[in-house]
Amino acid sequence: xxxxxxxYCIVEGNEEITLGNIGIEDSSVxxxxxxxxxxxxxxxxxxxxxxEDQEKMKSWVTAHEKVVEIAWEKFGTVLPLxxxxxxxxxxxxxxxxxxxxxxxxxxxxxxxxxxxLKDKAEYGVQIFWDPKIISEGLxxxxxxxxxxxxxxxxxxxxxxxxxxxxxxxxLKKEMEKExxxxxxxxYEQIRRxxxxxxxxxxxxxxxxxxxxxxxxxxxxxxKSKILGDELEKIDNMEGFFVRFTGPWPPYSFV
Amino acid sequence: xxxxxxxxxxxxxxxxxxxxxxxxxxxxxxxxxxxIPLIGVNLKAALAGMExxxxxxxxxxxxxxxxxxxxxxRKKNVLSLVEGEEIVLKMYGSYYYSxxxxxxxxxxxFYLTNQKLILYRQDFNEITFQIPLEEIKALVTREExxxxxxxxxxxxxxIDKQDQVHRLSAVEINQLKDAIEQKLVTMGLSLESxxxxxxxxxxxIDFLIEGEEVTHRGEKVWYLVPASGSKQETWRPGxxxxxxxxxxxxxxxxxxxxxxxxxDRIVTINTEMRKTSGLDSKKEKVLDILYEVNLTKxxxxxxxxxxxxxxxxLNRIISGKIEExxxxxxxxxxxxxxxxxxxxxxxxxxxxxPVRDRKQKTENRGQKTEKxxx
Numbered sequence: 001x002x003x004x005x006x007x008y009c010i011v012e013g014n015e016e017i018t019l020g021n022i023g024i025e026d027s028s029v030x031x032x033x034x035x036x037x038x039x040x041x042x043x044x045x046x047x048x049x050x051x052e053d054q055e056k057m058k059s060w061v062t063a064h065e066k067v068v069e070i071a072w073e074k075f076g077t078v079l080p081l082x083x084x085x086x087x088x089x090x091x092x093x094x095x096x097x098x099x100x101x102x103x104x105x106x107x108x109x110x111x112x113x114x115x116x117l118k119d120k121a122e123y124g125v126q127i128f129w130d131p132k133i134i135s136e137g138l139x140x141x142x143x144x145x146x147x148x149x150x151x152x153x154x155x156x157x158x159x160x161x162x163x164x165x166x167x168x169x170x171l172k173k174e175m176e177k178e179x180x181x182x183x184x185x186x187y188e189q190i191r192r193x194x195x196x197x198x199x200x201x202x203x204x205x206x207x208x209x210x211x212x213x214x215x216x217x218x219x220x221x222x223k224s225k226i227l228g229d230e231l232e233k234i235d236n237m238e239g240f241f242v243r244f245t246g247p248w249p250p251y252s253f254v
Numbered sequence: 255x256x257x258x259x260x261x262x263x264x265x266x267x268x269x270x271x272x273x274x275x276x277x278x279x280x281x282x283x284x285x286x287x288x289x290i291p292l293i294g295v296n297l298k299a300a301l302a303g304m305e306x307x308x309x310x311x312x313x314x315x316x317x318x319x320x321x322x323x324x325x326x327x328r329k330k331n332v333l334s335l336v337e338g339e340e341i342v343l344k345m346y347g348s349y350y351y352s353x354x355x356x357x358x359x360x361x362x363x364f365y366l367t368n369q370k371l372i373l374y375r376q377d378f379n380e381i382t383f384q385i386p387l388e389e390i391k392a393l394v395t396r397e398e399x400x401x402x403x404x405x406x407x408x409x410x411x412x413i414d415k416q417d418q419v420h421r422l423s424a425v426e427i428n429q430l431k432d433a434i435e436q437k438l439v440t441m442g443l444s445l446e447s448x449x450x451x452x453x454x455x456x457x458x459i460d461f462l463i464e465g466e467e468v469t470h471r472g473e474k475v476w477y478l479v480p481a482s483g484s485k486q487e488t489w490r491p492g493x494x495x496x497x498x499x500x501x502x503x504x505x506x507x508x509x510x511x512x513x514x515x516x517x518d519r520i521v522t523i524n525t526e527m528r529k530t531s532g533l534d535s536k537k538e539k540v541l542d543i544l545y546e547v548n549l550t551k552x553x554x555x556x557x558x559x560x561x562x563x564x565x566x567x568l569n570r571i572i573s574g575k576i577e578e579x580x581x582x583x584x585x586x587x588x589x590x591x592x593x594x595x596x597x598x599x600x601x602x603x604x605x606x607x608p609v610r611d612r613k614q615k616t617e618n619r620g621q622k623t624e625k626x627x628x
Contacts (some may be wrong), residue, residue: 004285006397007279009277010277047285048285053508059271061269061272064272065268065272075495079277080272080276080277081274081276081277081279082272082273082274082275082276082277083272083276085276085277085284085286086284086285087280087283087284087285088283088284088285099283102279102283113277122271123257124264124267124271126267151400155503159521159551162521162522166522170573173573186583187584189585200270216271224257228255228256229255230256231255232255235255242255243264243267244255244256244257244258245257245258245259245264245268246257246259247257247268248268248271251271251275252271252274252275253270254275254276254277254278
């Protein structure tokens, strides 16, 4: 017996309809409405979806995303939930009732969010740099670093070692300074093209590329062209790479 | 450039979102494990190729700083006042903060209220300094040499009823002084008219060559005069001067320069706590300067109250100065010299560089690792 509801997202609308067997493990997905808000759900057991099997996990997450996307397409605006959000029932309270109570209590907050997200989508922007190219550039252009690296050549072994350390420290410091400078410039550049921006954790370096910034941006789909143009400028800079993903449901802005 | 949705890398980007984010629901109606809402907890551990945790790397501190910076600037802190307290004047400025080994001008906003004078740092939600107006005994402005190469700076010395001197600085420092004085008059309080300021002992500086300018000076500094002939090495009192060309030490008793080295000959500096006399077991902070003359390395050691300030001033020379380029404030867009922006913050909106704190840390770290080998 199903006694819980797996919640995919909240959408705008007041009809209770079925979206078909498009959910996790081909579950039948339908809507539960409260006034002009609908929760998109399927019936499930009151326990989380978990598995050691990677492929299974992947298919679940993909299904979750697919449902959110379909609902997004159909209803226009969507407040997505993270994977494994399951509304439970309690003694004497059915899960649907719990859900409706929550929609009722949070109604204002939810509709407000809905209004803010109308016609907007989330895009991921990740900017990388090649630390090798950047530091080589610094050795050429930063007079102090250049001087120091020239000087090393003429030093005795012991002194050269000390100088090398000094150079490394200086280079590291200058790299951070550069990173800061670029971060702020890019941030400004991108902020102008989007409605909302969020700075996410950067991730570990991959294939000699270091992630300089990881952003989630909220904007209308039309504006994505302008953002794309701006990112192209950055991508064309020597030593810089941009990864531009989306449009995604606005996971980061709910 | 078009956004993409279908490569492996974008899948990771999407998974991050589905697993880490999404609308948050209050926990009592959703299923959780041991009280923790489990949005994706298991999944994250299971799915390979997903790096939601940043591996410890060179840029980590930087990454955290930039995110913290962004967070700070999204929520604006406000100074809280007590009931009946009203702001009379708000002005950008800085306060010379000195506690333990930490000495620095801390920038923020001066708030003169009908009760207190406060220096508030919005970005850190920190009240760096505050004093009830009736605790102010006297106010004196004086010119002080700023750190490296900069113009003279007007400093307002505020003497409190305990005879403590607080140093305040602002572009319109006299305006602040006037406002405090006026406020005190309306409160029926008066300041001491000709206060005695504990001046720095200033040694003679007629040793300067033409065009040479003192960029840093301070209180008494002890120098370990090297052994010569039958004399052993001894600590002697005097004054240290940093000019735009040289670092000099003036021996007070003999009234002459005993130590004198061009700044570009200084290789590295280091500070260390150690004993300066055989009799006393107390350790003192000693500044060791490694310099090079005629291809020979030499060390000079100094001690004194303001060793950290000296180390900072010298470190700036060694690590080089930020060139006088003009930058725009990342918050309000105001143009200002990059150096000023980075070191003092923006004078129009109060933005403070996140690098500032880190820079200090790196410098401190630098000092520790660059051990002087004498």
